[in-house]
Amino acid sequence: MIPKPGNQRGFTLIELMVVTGLSTVAIGLVVATLISQQKNHITQDALVDMQQNLRAAMEVMGGDLQMAGYDPTGNAGARFLVADRAELQFQMDRNGDGDLINIGPPATPDTGELIRFALTNDANRDGTADGTPCDLGRELDGGGFQVLAENIDALNFVYLDRNGTVLPTPVADMSLISSVQVTVVARSGRTVPVLFIRHRDTTAYHNRQGTTILAAPNDDFRRFAIMHEFRCRNLQLN
Secondary structure, eight states: OOOOGGGOOOOOHHHHHHHHHHHHHHHHHHHHHHHHHHHHHHHHHHHHHHHHHHHHHHHHHHHHHHHTTOOTTSOSOOOEEEEOSSEEEEEOOTTOSSSSEEOOSSOEEOTTOEEEEEESSOTTOSSBOOSSSOOEEEEETTSOEEEEESSEEEEEEEEEOTTOOEEOSSOSOGGGOOEEEEEEEEEOSSOOOBTTBOOOBOOOEEOTTSOEEEOOOOBSOOEEEEEEEEEOTTGGGO
């Protein structure tokens, strides 16, 4: 016996359209979540790299500052030459020969005995980047900046005497410097949203004294601030 068509029931066109639409939305949400999670993973990796690079830069800076004023013979006159809020320069008699120059001929600076730190894009030396790119620069023997850390938005130096008293900048009597507090604010190389919410940096960044060194950027970049105090142990011997 042939069954009557009326006894069979299938999906209507409307039901198929609804199911297809719901499936498309569900797949879209899953794909969007996976993409956002991947972007977030990339962002976290970038932040870790930024933090590690900045910490490595601070280690280099700290090693140099601890050698500032190194003068084992007492004849070289090694000292701080510039001590401002966003720039510092100092000497050291690294080879211990009692001077800071190679008399030649021709006369040339002894290698590695004059060091300067500042931002590479900060014309007025206020400690805030004038634009991008801007990096933390280390200059050796007046030979031009070498990049120590990339994407730096702010750099701040605070100088303290032997009693821990903050010295006004620029420091007038640089023989009073006993330690230097360094604050650096680094920025991620690009903006990436987390899940479906876009990050907004509304943080104002300060040094250890509470002075604002970078106003709230109100942008989509990620930032990492690091602060450390380095004792200039060779200056304390003078």
